[in-house]
Amino acid sequence: MNHVESAGSADSPDSRDAAGGGGSIQRGPVGRLVSAVGSGVVQLFLVIVAIFWLVPSFGLLIASFRPESDNSTSGWWTALTKPAQLTLENYQNLLQNGAITHSFLNTVYITVPATLLVIILASLAAYAFAWLDFPGRDWLFILVVGLLVVPIQVALIPVAQLYGTLGIFGTRLSVILFHVAFGLPFAVFLLRNFFAGIPRDLLEAARMDGASEWTIFRKVILPLGLPAIASLGIFQFLWVWNDLLIALVFASSDAAPLTVALQSQVRQFGANIDLLSSGAFLSLIVPLIVFFSFQRYFVQGVMAGSVK
Structure with missing residues:
Protein backbone atom coordinates (compact mmCIF):
# COMPACT_ATOMS: atom_id res chain seq x y z
CA MET A 1 0.00 0.00 0.00
CA ASN A 2 2.80 2.32 0.88
CA HIS A 3 4.48 1.32 -2.34
CA VAL A 4 1.38 2.24 -4.32
CA GLU A 5 0.99 5.57 -2.56
CA SER A 6 4.62 6.45 -3.09
CA ALA A 7 4.40 5.55 -6.74
CA GLY A 8 1.26 7.61 -7.08
CA SER A 9 2.87 10.55 -5.39
CA ALA A 10 5.87 10.27 -7.66
CA ASP A 11 3.61 10.49 -10.67
CA SER A 12 1.52 13.34 -9.30
CA PRO A 13 1.45 16.66 -11.17
CA ASP A 14 3.02 18.46 -8.22
CA SER A 15 6.03 16.17 -8.18
CA ARG A 16 6.46 16.45 -11.92
CA ASP A 17 6.31 20.26 -11.69
CA ALA A 18 8.80 20.29 -8.84
CA ALA A 19 11.21 18.08 -10.69
CA GLY A 20 10.82 20.05 -13.88
CA GLY A 21 10.13 16.90 -15.84
CA GLY A 22 6.54 17.65 -16.78
CA GLY A 23 5.10 18.02 -20.24
CA SER A 24 6.09 20.67 -22.70
CA ILE A 25 5.54 24.26 -21.61
CA GLN A 26 2.92 26.14 -23.58
CA ARG A 27 4.47 29.34 -24.95
CA GLY A 28 2.44 32.49 -24.94
CA PRO A 29 2.10 35.08 -27.72
CA VAL A 30 5.13 37.02 -26.47
CA GLY A 31 7.30 33.90 -26.49
CA ARG A 32 6.23 32.99 -29.98
CA LEU A 33 6.92 36.57 -31.12
CA VAL A 34 10.43 36.47 -29.64
CA SER A 35 11.10 33.19 -31.45
CA ALA A 36 9.84 34.66 -34.70
CA VAL A 37 12.02 37.76 -34.36
CA GLY A 38 15.03 35.53 -33.82
CA SER A 39 14.48 33.72 -37.07
CA GLY A 40 16.64 34.45 -40.08
CA VAL A 41 13.76 35.54 -42.30
CA VAL A 42 12.60 38.22 -39.91
CA GLN A 43 16.16 39.43 -39.35
CA LEU A 44 16.62 39.75 -43.10
CA PHE A 45 13.37 41.71 -43.30
CA LEU A 46 14.54 44.06 -40.54
CA VAL A 47 17.84 44.63 -42.35
CA ILE A 48 15.96 45.53 -45.53
CA VAL A 49 13.72 47.95 -43.62
CA ALA A 50 16.79 49.54 -42.00
CA ILE A 51 18.43 50.00 -45.40
CA PHE A 52 15.35 51.74 -46.81
CA TRP A 53 15.16 53.83 -43.65
CA LEU A 54 18.75 55.02 -44.17
CA VAL A 55 18.34 55.83 -47.87
CA PRO A 56 17.18 59.46 -47.26
CA SER A 57 20.12 60.12 -44.93
CA PHE A 58 22.52 58.60 -47.43
CA GLY A 59 20.99 60.70 -50.20
CA LEU A 60 21.36 63.81 -48.05
CA LEU A 61 25.04 63.00 -47.54
CA ILE A 62 25.65 62.54 -51.27
CA ALA A 63 23.72 65.71 -52.15
CA SER A 64 25.80 67.71 -49.67
CA PHE A 65 28.93 66.89 -51.72
CA ARG A 66 27.42 67.70 -55.14
CA PRO A 67 27.55 71.13 -56.80
CA GLU A 68 24.37 73.17 -57.11
CA SER A 69 24.30 72.67 -60.88
CA ASP A 70 24.28 68.88 -60.53
CA ASN A 71 21.71 68.87 -57.73
CA SER A 72 19.32 70.99 -59.79
CA THR A 73 19.58 68.85 -62.94
CA SER A 74 19.81 65.26 -61.68
CA GLY A 75 19.19 63.09 -58.65
CA TRP A 76 21.77 62.31 -56.01
CA TRP A 77 22.01 58.67 -57.13
CA THR A 78 23.79 59.71 -60.33
CA ALA A 79 26.86 60.41 -58.19
CA LEU A 80 27.18 56.66 -57.60
CA THR A 81 28.18 56.20 -61.23
CA LYS A 82 29.93 59.57 -61.58
CA PRO A 83 31.86 60.12 -58.34
CA ALA A 84 33.95 62.85 -59.96
CA GLN A 85 31.12 65.33 -59.37
CA LEU A 86 31.59 65.09 -55.59
CA THR A 87 33.33 68.08 -54.03
CA LEU A 88 33.98 69.75 -50.69
CA GLU A 89 33.00 73.17 -52.02
CA ASN A 90 29.58 73.07 -50.37
CA TYR A 91 31.07 72.65 -46.92
CA GLN A 92 33.64 75.35 -47.59
CA ASN A 93 30.86 77.75 -48.54
CA LEU A 94 28.86 76.64 -45.52
CA LEU A 95 31.68 77.41 -43.11
CA GLN A 96 32.08 80.82 -44.73
CA ASN A 97 28.38 81.60 -44.27
Missing part, protein backbone atom coordinates in the same frame (compact mmCIF):
# COMPACT_ATOMS: atom_id res chain seq x y z
CA GLY A 98 28.22 83.82 -41.21
CA ALA A 99 24.54 83.16 -40.49
CA ILE A 100 24.97 79.39 -40.51
CA THR A 101 28.11 79.33 -38.36
CA HIS A 102 26.55 81.76 -35.87
CA SER A 103 23.42 79.65 -35.63
CA PHE A 104 25.54 76.52 -35.18
CA LEU A 105 27.29 78.13 -32.22
CA ASN A 106 23.90 79.18 -30.85
CA THR A 107 22.80 75.55 -31.03
CA VAL A 108 25.84 74.51 -29.00
CA TYR A 109 25.32 77.33 -26.48
CA ILE A 110 21.69 76.24 -26.01
CA THR A 111 22.05 72.46 -26.09
CA VAL A 112 25.01 71.96 -23.77
CA PRO A 113 23.66 74.00 -20.80
CA ALA A 114 20.13 72.62 -21.25
CA THR A 115 21.48 69.08 -21.17
CA LEU A 116 23.85 69.55 -18.23
CA LEU A 117 21.30 71.40 -16.11
CA VAL A 118 18.69 68.70 -16.62
CA ILE A 119 21.18 65.97 -15.72
CA ILE A 120 22.36 67.75 -12.56
CA LEU A 121 18.95 68.80 -11.27
CA ALA A 122 17.26 65.52 -12.17
CA SER A 123 20.02 63.47 -10.52
CA LEU A 124 19.65 65.36 -7.25
CA ALA A 125 15.85 65.18 -7.33
CA ALA A 126 15.85 61.50 -8.27
CA TYR A 127 18.14 60.63 -5.36
CA ALA A 128 15.85 62.50 -2.99
CA PHE A 129 12.74 60.73 -4.32
CA ALA A 130 14.42 57.33 -4.20
CA TRP A 131 16.30 57.33 -0.89
CA LEU A 132 15.36 60.32 1.27
CA ASP A 133 12.30 60.44 3.49
CA PHE A 134 10.51 63.79 3.63
CA PRO A 135 6.85 64.80 4.00
CA GLY A 136 4.80 64.49 0.83
CA ARG A 137 7.53 62.68 -1.10
CA ASP A 138 5.23 60.22 -2.87
CA TRP A 139 2.61 62.82 -3.75
CA LEU A 140 5.25 65.17 -5.07
CA PHE A 141 6.68 62.39 -7.23
CA ILE A 142 3.19 61.65 -8.59
CA LEU A 143 2.91 65.34 -9.47
CA VAL A 144 6.23 65.21 -11.31
CA VAL A 145 5.12 62.13 -13.25
CA GLY A 146 1.84 63.86 -14.08
CA LEU A 147 3.76 66.70 -15.71
CA LEU A 148 4.90 64.22 -18.39
CA VAL A 149 1.48 64.45 -20.06
CA VAL A 150 1.42 68.26 -20.20
CA PRO A 151 1.88 69.29 -23.87
CA ILE A 152 4.43 71.95 -24.65
CA GLN A 153 1.96 73.95 -26.72
CA VAL A 154 -0.23 74.91 -23.75
CA ALA A 155 2.71 76.65 -22.06
CA LEU A 156 3.98 78.70 -25.00
CA ILE A 157 1.83 81.81 -24.48
CA PRO A 158 1.99 81.95 -20.64
CA VAL A 159 5.75 81.39 -20.64
CA ALA A 160 6.21 83.99 -23.40
CA GLN A 161 4.33 86.52 -21.26
CA LEU A 162 6.46 85.61 -18.26
CA TYR A 163 9.65 85.99 -20.29
CA GLY A 164 8.46 89.37 -21.52
CA THR A 165 7.90 90.51 -17.94
CA LEU A 166 11.35 89.29 -16.91
CA GLY A 167 12.98 90.87 -19.97
CA ILE A 168 14.58 87.67 -21.30
CA PHE A 169 12.27 86.99 -24.23
CA GLY A 170 14.26 86.41 -27.44
CA THR A 171 17.46 85.39 -25.67
CA ARG A 172 19.26 82.05 -25.53
CA LEU A 173 18.52 81.94 -21.81
CA SER A 174 14.78 81.81 -22.47
CA VAL A 175 15.17 78.79 -24.74
CA ILE A 176 17.46 77.03 -22.25
CA LEU A 177 15.08 77.55 -19.33
CA PHE A 178 12.12 76.25 -21.31
CA HIS A 179 13.97 73.09 -22.32
CA VAL A 180 15.14 72.52 -18.75
CA ALA A 181 11.65 72.95 -17.32
CA PHE A 182 10.02 70.52 -19.75
CA GLY A 183 12.92 68.06 -19.69
CA LEU A 184 12.98 67.61 -15.93
CA PRO A 185 9.81 65.48 -15.43
CA PHE A 186 10.99 62.69 -17.71
CA ALA A 187 14.54 62.97 -16.41
CA VAL A 188 13.45 62.66 -12.77
CA PHE A 189 11.17 59.74 -13.61
CA LEU A 190 13.91 57.86 -15.46
CA LEU A 191 16.67 58.41 -12.91
CA ARG A 192 14.48 57.78 -9.88
CA ASN A 193 13.52 54.33 -11.21
CA PHE A 194 17.17 53.49 -11.78
CA PHE A 195 18.40 54.84 -8.44
CA ALA A 196 15.66 52.95 -6.59
CA GLY A 197 17.10 49.69 -7.95
CA ILE A 198 20.47 50.25 -6.30
CA PRO A 199 20.87 47.87 -3.32
CA ARG A 200 20.04 49.53 -0.02
CA ASP A 201 22.93 47.72 1.67
CA LEU A 202 25.43 49.86 -0.23
CA LEU A 203 23.90 53.05 1.09
CA GLU A 204 23.56 51.73 4.63
CA ALA A 205 27.20 50.63 4.63
CA ALA A 206 28.27 54.09 3.49
CA ARG A 207 26.19 55.72 6.25
CA MET A 208 27.71 53.42 8.84
CA ASP A 209 31.13 54.55 7.68
CA GLY A 210 30.09 58.13 8.41
CA ALA A 211 29.44 59.26 4.83
CA SER A 212 27.07 62.20 4.37
CA GLU A 213 24.20 62.16 1.91
CA TRP A 214 26.21 64.32 -0.46
CA THR A 215 29.14 61.91 -0.29
CA ILE A 216 26.84 58.94 -0.91
CA PHE A 217 25.36 60.73 -3.89
CA ARG A 218 28.75 61.51 -5.41
CA LYS A 219 30.63 58.28 -4.69
CA VAL A 220 27.88 55.65 -4.77
CA ILE A 221 24.83 56.85 -6.69
CA LEU A 222 26.49 58.66 -9.56
CA PRO A 223 28.98 55.89 -10.52
CA LEU A 224 26.32 53.19 -10.34
CA GLY A 225 23.77 55.39 -12.12
CA LEU A 226 26.05 56.21 -15.04
CA PRO A 227 24.08 54.10 -17.60
CA ALA A 228 20.83 55.91 -16.85
CA ILE A 229 22.53 59.31 -16.73
CA ALA A 230 24.25 58.69 -20.07
CA SER A 231 21.01 57.61 -21.76
CA LEU A 232 19.25 60.65 -20.30
CA GLY A 233 21.99 62.85 -21.70
CA ILE A 234 21.45 61.32 -25.14
CA PHE A 235 17.70 61.88 -24.99
CA GLN A 236 17.97 65.46 -23.77
CA PHE A 237 20.74 66.38 -26.20
CA LEU A 238 18.80 65.06 -29.19
CA TRP A 239 15.58 66.77 -28.14
CA VAL A 240 17.21 70.16 -27.66
CA TRP A 241 19.55 69.96 -30.65
CA ASN A 242 16.75 69.06 -33.07
CA ASP A 243 14.18 71.45 -31.61
CA LEU A 244 12.50 73.92 -33.93
CA LEU A 245 9.23 74.93 -32.25
CA ILE A 246 10.67 76.36 -29.04
CA ALA A 247 13.43 78.19 -30.87
CA LEU A 248 10.95 79.70 -33.34
CA VAL A 249 8.81 81.03 -30.51
CA PHE A 250 11.36 82.26 -27.98
CA ALA A 251 14.63 82.92 -29.85
CA SER A 252 15.31 86.11 -31.77
CA SER A 253 17.19 86.07 -35.05
CA ASP A 254 20.46 86.70 -33.22
CA ALA A 255 19.88 83.79 -30.81
CA ALA A 256 18.33 81.35 -33.31
CA PRO A 257 19.84 77.84 -33.49
CA LEU A 258 20.75 75.91 -36.62
CA THR A 259 17.28 74.43 -37.13
CA VAL A 260 15.77 77.90 -37.41
CA ALA A 261 18.53 79.05 -39.75
CA LEU A 262 17.94 76.10 -42.07
CA GLN A 263 14.20 76.68 -41.96
CA SER A 264 14.71 80.29 -43.01
CA GLN A 265 16.96 79.15 -45.85
CA VAL A 266 14.22 76.82 -47.08
CA ARG A 267 11.78 79.71 -47.05
CA GLN A 268 14.08 82.23 -48.71
CA PHE A 269 16.22 80.09 -51.03
CA GLY A 270 14.19 77.00 -51.82
CA ALA A 271 16.42 76.07 -54.76
CA ASN A 272 19.67 76.45 -52.83
CA ILE A 273 19.86 72.74 -52.09
CA ASP A 274 23.66 72.60 -51.84
CA LEU A 275 23.63 74.88 -48.79
CA LEU A 276 20.58 73.19 -47.30
CA SER A 277 21.92 69.66 -47.70
CA SER A 278 25.33 70.41 -46.22
CA GLY A 279 23.78 72.40 -43.37
CA ALA A 280 21.25 69.65 -42.66
CA PHE A 281 23.96 67.00 -42.59
CA LEU A 282 26.04 69.20 -40.29
CA SER A 283 23.02 69.33 -37.99
CA LEU A 284 22.69 65.55 -38.25
CA ILE A 285 26.28 64.48 -37.69
CA VAL A 286 26.72 66.00 -34.22
CA PRO A 287 23.83 64.07 -32.59
CA LEU A 288 25.12 60.91 -34.25
CA ILE A 289 28.55 61.43 -32.71
CA VAL A 290 26.98 61.97 -29.29
CA PHE A 291 24.78 58.89 -29.63
CA PHE A 292 27.52 56.52 -30.72
CA SER A 293 29.83 57.86 -28.02
CA PHE A 294 27.38 56.78 -25.30
CA GLN A 295 25.44 54.03 -27.06
CA ARG A 296 26.90 51.27 -24.85
CA TYR A 297 25.00 52.79 -21.92
CA PHE A 298 21.85 53.45 -23.91
CA VAL A 299 20.08 50.09 -23.58
CA GLN A 300 20.91 49.83 -19.88
CA GLY A 301 19.52 53.27 -19.24
CA VAL A 302 16.35 52.73 -21.25
CA MET A 303 15.66 49.52 -19.30
CA ALA A 304 16.18 51.29 -15.99
CA GLY A 305 13.56 50.26 -13.48
CA SER A 306 11.70 47.99 -15.90
CA VAL A 307 12.74 44.79 -14.07
CA LYS A 308 12.52 44.58 -10.31
Whole structure:
Protein backbone atom coordinates (compact mmCIF):
# COMPACT_ATOMS: atom_id res chain seq x y z
CA MET A 1 0.00 0.00 0.00
CA ASN A 2 2.80 2.32 0.88
CA HIS A 3 4.48 1.32 -2.34
CA VAL A 4 1.38 2.24 -4.32
CA GLU A 5 0.99 5.57 -2.56
CA SER A 6 4.62 6.45 -3.09
CA ALA A 7 4.40 5.55 -6.74
CA GLY A 8 1.26 7.61 -7.08
CA SER A 9 2.87 10.55 -5.39
CA ALA A 10 5.87 10.27 -7.66
CA ASP A 11 3.61 10.49 -10.67
CA SER A 12 1.52 13.34 -9.30
CA PRO A 13 1.45 16.66 -11.17
CA ASP A 14 3.02 18.46 -8.22
CA SER A 15 6.03 16.17 -8.18
CA ARG A 16 6.46 16.45 -11.92
CA ASP A 17 6.31 20.26 -11.69
CA ALA A 18 8.80 20.29 -8.84
CA ALA A 19 11.21 18.08 -10.69
CA GLY A 20 10.82 20.05 -13.88
CA GLY A 21 10.13 16.90 -15.84
CA GLY A 22 6.54 17.65 -16.78
CA GLY A 23 5.10 18.02 -20.24
CA SER A 24 6.09 20.67 -22.70
CA ILE A 25 5.54 24.26 -21.61
CA GLN A 26 2.92 26.14 -23.58
CA ARG A 27 4.47 29.34 -24.95
CA GLY A 28 2.44 32.49 -24.94
CA PRO A 29 2.10 35.08 -27.72
CA VAL A 30 5.13 37.02 -26.47
CA GLY A 31 7.30 33.90 -26.49
CA ARG A 32 6.23 32.99 -29.98
CA LEU A 33 6.92 36.57 -31.12
CA VAL A 34 10.43 36.47 -29.64
CA SER A 35 11.10 33.19 -31.45
CA ALA A 36 9.84 34.66 -34.70
CA VAL A 37 12.02 37.76 -34.36
CA GLY A 38 15.03 35.53 -33.82
CA SER A 39 14.48 33.72 -37.07
CA GLY A 40 16.64 34.45 -40.08
CA VAL A 41 13.76 35.54 -42.30
CA VAL A 42 12.60 38.22 -39.91
CA GLN A 43 16.16 39.43 -39.35
CA LEU A 44 16.62 39.75 -43.10
CA PHE A 45 13.37 41.71 -43.30
CA LEU A 46 14.54 44.06 -40.54
CA VAL A 47 17.84 44.63 -42.35
CA ILE A 48 15.96 45.53 -45.53
CA VAL A 49 13.72 47.95 -43.62
CA ALA A 50 16.79 49.54 -42.00
CA ILE A 51 18.43 50.00 -45.40
CA PHE A 52 15.35 51.74 -46.81
CA TRP A 53 15.16 53.83 -43.65
CA LEU A 54 18.75 55.02 -44.17
CA VAL A 55 18.34 55.83 -47.87
CA PRO A 56 17.18 59.46 -47.26
CA SER A 57 20.12 60.12 -44.93
CA PHE A 58 22.52 58.60 -47.43
CA GLY A 59 20.99 60.70 -50.20
CA LEU A 60 21.36 63.81 -48.05
CA LEU A 61 25.04 63.00 -47.54
CA ILE A 62 25.65 62.54 -51.27
CA ALA A 63 23.72 65.71 -52.15
CA SER A 64 25.80 67.71 -49.67
CA PHE A 65 28.93 66.89 -51.72
CA ARG A 66 27.42 67.70 -55.14
CA PRO A 67 27.55 71.13 -56.80
CA GLU A 68 24.37 73.17 -57.11
CA SER A 69 24.30 72.67 -60.88
CA ASP A 70 24.28 68.88 -60.53
CA ASN A 71 21.71 68.87 -57.73
CA SER A 72 19.32 70.99 -59.79
CA THR A 73 19.58 68.85 -62.94
CA SER A 74 19.81 65.26 -61.68
CA GLY A 75 19.19 63.09 -58.65
CA TRP A 76 21.77 62.31 -56.01
CA TRP A 77 22.01 58.67 -57.13
CA THR A 78 23.79 59.71 -60.33
CA ALA A 79 26.86 60.41 -58.19
CA LEU A 80 27.18 56.66 -57.60
CA THR A 81 28.18 56.20 -61.23
CA LYS A 82 29.93 59.57 -61.58
CA PRO A 83 31.86 60.12 -58.34
CA ALA A 84 33.95 62.85 -59.96
CA GLN A 85 31.12 65.33 -59.37
CA LEU A 86 31.59 65.09 -55.59
CA THR A 87 33.33 68.08 -54.03
CA LEU A 88 33.98 69.75 -50.69
CA GLU A 89 33.00 73.17 -52.02
CA ASN A 90 29.58 73.07 -50.37
CA TYR A 91 31.07 72.65 -46.92
CA GLN A 92 33.64 75.35 -47.59
CA ASN A 93 30.86 77.75 -48.54
CA LEU A 94 28.86 76.64 -45.52
CA LEU A 95 31.68 77.41 -43.11
CA GLN A 96 32.08 80.82 -44.73
CA ASN A 97 28.38 81.60 -44.27
CA GLY A 98 28.22 83.82 -41.21
CA ALA A 99 24.54 83.16 -40.49
CA ILE A 100 24.97 79.39 -40.51
CA THR A 101 28.11 79.33 -38.36
CA HIS A 102 26.55 81.76 -35.87
CA SER A 103 23.42 79.65 -35.63
CA PHE A 104 25.54 76.52 -35.18
CA LEU A 105 27.29 78.13 -32.22
CA ASN A 106 23.90 79.18 -30.85
CA THR A 107 22.80 75.55 -31.03
CA VAL A 108 25.84 74.51 -29.00
CA TYR A 109 25.32 77.33 -26.48
CA ILE A 110 21.69 76.24 -26.01
CA THR A 111 22.05 72.46 -26.09
CA VAL A 112 25.01 71.96 -23.77
CA PRO A 113 23.66 74.00 -20.80
CA ALA A 114 20.13 72.62 -21.25
CA THR A 115 21.48 69.08 -21.17
CA LEU A 116 23.85 69.55 -18.23
CA LEU A 117 21.30 71.40 -16.11
CA VAL A 118 18.69 68.70 -16.62
CA ILE A 119 21.18 65.97 -15.72
CA ILE A 120 22.36 67.75 -12.56
CA LEU A 121 18.95 68.80 -11.27
CA ALA A 122 17.26 65.52 -12.17
CA SER A 123 20.02 63.47 -10.52
CA LEU A 124 19.65 65.36 -7.25
CA ALA A 125 15.85 65.18 -7.33
CA ALA A 126 15.85 61.50 -8.27
CA TYR A 127 18.14 60.63 -5.36
CA ALA A 128 15.85 62.50 -2.99
CA PHE A 129 12.74 60.73 -4.32
CA ALA A 130 14.42 57.33 -4.20
CA TRP A 131 16.30 57.33 -0.89
CA LEU A 132 15.36 60.32 1.27
CA ASP A 133 12.30 60.44 3.49
CA PHE A 134 10.51 63.79 3.63
CA PRO A 135 6.85 64.80 4.00
CA GLY A 136 4.80 64.49 0.83
CA ARG A 137 7.53 62.68 -1.10
CA ASP A 138 5.23 60.22 -2.87
CA TRP A 139 2.61 62.82 -3.75
CA LEU A 140 5.25 65.17 -5.07
CA PHE A 141 6.68 62.39 -7.23
CA ILE A 142 3.19 61.65 -8.59
CA LEU A 143 2.91 65.34 -9.47
CA VAL A 144 6.23 65.21 -11.31
CA VAL A 145 5.12 62.13 -13.25
CA GLY A 146 1.84 63.86 -14.08
CA LEU A 147 3.76 66.70 -15.71
CA LEU A 148 4.90 64.22 -18.39
CA VAL A 149 1.48 64.45 -20.06
CA VAL A 150 1.42 68.26 -20.20
CA PRO A 151 1.88 69.29 -23.87
CA ILE A 152 4.43 71.95 -24.65
CA GLN A 153 1.96 73.95 -26.72
CA VAL A 154 -0.23 74.91 -23.75
CA ALA A 155 2.71 76.65 -22.06
CA LEU A 156 3.98 78.70 -25.00
CA ILE A 157 1.83 81.81 -24.48
CA PRO A 158 1.99 81.95 -20.64
CA VAL A 159 5.75 81.39 -20.64
CA ALA A 160 6.21 83.99 -23.40
CA GLN A 161 4.33 86.52 -21.26
CA LEU A 162 6.46 85.61 -18.26
CA TYR A 163 9.65 85.99 -20.29
CA GLY A 164 8.46 89.37 -21.52
CA THR A 165 7.90 90.51 -17.94
CA LEU A 166 11.35 89.29 -16.91
CA GLY A 167 12.98 90.87 -19.97
CA ILE A 168 14.58 87.67 -21.30
CA PHE A 169 12.27 86.99 -24.23
CA GLY A 170 14.26 86.41 -27.44
CA THR A 171 17.46 85.39 -25.67
CA ARG A 172 19.26 82.05 -25.53
CA LEU A 173 18.52 81.94 -21.81
CA SER A 174 14.78 81.81 -22.47
CA VAL A 175 15.17 78.79 -24.74
CA ILE A 176 17.46 77.03 -22.25
CA LEU A 177 15.08 77.55 -19.33
CA PHE A 178 12.12 76.25 -21.31
CA HIS A 179 13.97 73.09 -22.32
CA VAL A 180 15.14 72.52 -18.75
CA ALA A 181 11.65 72.95 -17.32
CA PHE A 182 10.02 70.52 -19.75
CA GLY A 183 12.92 68.06 -19.69
CA LEU A 184 12.98 67.61 -15.93
CA PRO A 185 9.81 65.48 -15.43
CA PHE A 186 10.99 62.69 -17.71
CA ALA A 187 14.54 62.97 -16.41
CA VAL A 188 13.45 62.66 -12.77
CA PHE A 189 11.17 59.74 -13.61
CA LEU A 190 13.91 57.86 -15.46
CA LEU A 191 16.67 58.41 -12.91
CA ARG A 192 14.48 57.78 -9.88
CA ASN A 193 13.52 54.33 -11.21
CA PHE A 194 17.17 53.49 -11.78
CA PHE A 195 18.40 54.84 -8.44
CA ALA A 196 15.66 52.95 -6.59
CA GLY A 197 17.10 49.69 -7.95
CA ILE A 198 20.47 50.25 -6.30
CA PRO A 199 20.87 47.87 -3.32
CA ARG A 200 20.04 49.53 -0.02
CA ASP A 201 22.93 47.72 1.67
CA LEU A 202 25.43 49.86 -0.23
CA LEU A 203 23.90 53.05 1.09
CA GLU A 204 23.56 51.73 4.63
CA ALA A 205 27.20 50.63 4.63
CA ALA A 206 28.27 54.09 3.49
CA ARG A 207 26.19 55.72 6.25
CA MET A 208 27.71 53.42 8.84
CA ASP A 209 31.13 54.55 7.68
CA GLY A 210 30.09 58.13 8.41
CA ALA A 211 29.44 59.26 4.83
CA SER A 212 27.07 62.20 4.37
CA GLU A 213 24.20 62.16 1.91
CA TRP A 214 26.21 64.32 -0.46
CA THR A 215 29.14 61.91 -0.29
CA ILE A 216 26.84 58.94 -0.91
CA PHE A 217 25.36 60.73 -3.89
CA ARG A 218 28.75 61.51 -5.41
CA LYS A 219 30.63 58.28 -4.69
CA VAL A 220 27.88 55.65 -4.77
CA ILE A 221 24.83 56.85 -6.69
CA LEU A 222 26.49 58.66 -9.56
CA PRO A 223 28.98 55.89 -10.52
CA LEU A 224 26.32 53.19 -10.34
CA GLY A 225 23.77 55.39 -12.12
CA LEU A 226 26.05 56.21 -15.04
CA PRO A 227 24.08 54.10 -17.60
CA ALA A 228 20.83 55.91 -16.85
CA ILE A 229 22.53 59.31 -16.73
CA ALA A 230 24.25 58.69 -20.07
CA SER A 231 21.01 57.61 -21.76
CA LEU A 232 19.25 60.65 -20.30
CA GLY A 233 21.99 62.85 -21.70
CA ILE A 234 21.45 61.32 -25.14
CA PHE A 235 17.70 61.88 -24.99
CA GLN A 236 17.97 65.46 -23.77
CA PHE A 237 20.74 66.38 -26.20
CA LEU A 238 18.80 65.06 -29.19
CA TRP A 239 15.58 66.77 -28.14
CA VAL A 240 17.21 70.16 -27.66
CA TRP A 241 19.55 69.96 -30.65
CA ASN A 242 16.75 69.06 -33.07
CA ASP A 243 14.18 71.45 -31.61
CA LEU A 244 12.50 73.92 -33.93
CA LEU A 245 9.23 74.93 -32.25
CA ILE A 246 10.67 76.36 -29.04
CA ALA A 247 13.43 78.19 -30.87
CA LEU A 248 10.95 79.70 -33.34
CA VAL A 249 8.81 81.03 -30.51
CA PHE A 250 11.36 82.26 -27.98
CA ALA A 251 14.63 82.92 -29.85
CA SER A 252 15.31 86.11 -31.77
CA SER A 253 17.19 86.07 -35.05
CA ASP A 254 20.46 86.70 -33.22
CA ALA A 255 19.88 83.79 -30.81
CA ALA A 256 18.33 81.35 -33.31
CA PRO A 257 19.84 77.84 -33.49
CA LEU A 258 20.75 75.91 -36.62
CA THR A 259 17.28 74.43 -37.13
CA VAL A 260 15.77 77.90 -37.41
CA ALA A 261 18.53 79.05 -39.75
CA LEU A 262 17.94 76.10 -42.07
CA GLN A 263 14.20 76.68 -41.96
CA SER A 264 14.71 80.29 -43.01
CA GLN A 265 16.96 79.15 -45.85
CA VAL A 266 14.22 76.82 -47.08
CA ARG A 267 11.78 79.71 -47.05
CA GLN A 268 14.08 82.23 -48.71
CA PHE A 269 16.22 80.09 -51.03
CA GLY A 270 14.19 77.00 -51.82
CA ALA A 271 16.42 76.07 -54.76
CA ASN A 272 19.67 76.45 -52.83
CA ILE A 273 19.86 72.74 -52.09
CA ASP A 274 23.66 72.60 -51.84
CA LEU A 275 23.63 74.88 -48.79
CA LEU A 276 20.58 73.19 -47.30
CA SER A 277 21.92 69.66 -47.70
CA SER A 278 25.33 70.41 -46.22
CA GLY A 279 23.78 72.40 -43.37
CA ALA A 280 21.25 69.65 -42.66
CA PHE A 281 23.96 67.00 -42.59
CA LEU A 282 26.04 69.20 -40.29
CA SER A 283 23.02 69.33 -37.99
CA LEU A 284 22.69 65.55 -38.25
CA ILE A 285 26.28 64.48 -37.69
CA VAL A 286 26.72 66.00 -34.22
CA PRO A 287 23.83 64.07 -32.59
CA LEU A 288 25.12 60.91 -34.25
CA ILE A 289 28.55 61.43 -32.71
CA VAL A 290 26.98 61.97 -29.29
CA PHE A 291 24.78 58.89 -29.63
CA PHE A 292 27.52 56.52 -30.72
CA SER A 293 29.83 57.86 -28.02
CA PHE A 294 27.38 56.78 -25.30
CA GLN A 295 25.44 54.03 -27.06
CA ARG A 296 26.90 51.27 -24.85
CA TYR A 297 25.00 52.79 -21.92
CA PHE A 298 21.85 53.45 -23.91
CA VAL A 299 20.08 50.09 -23.58
CA GLN A 300 20.91 49.83 -19.88
CA GLY A 301 19.52 53.27 -19.24
CA VAL A 302 16.35 52.73 -21.25
CA MET A 303 15.66 49.52 -19.30
CA ALA A 304 16.18 51.29 -15.99
CA GLY A 305 13.56 50.26 -13.48
CA SER A 306 11.70 47.99 -15.90
CA VAL A 307 12.74 44.79 -14.07
CA LYS A 308 12.52 44.58 -10.31
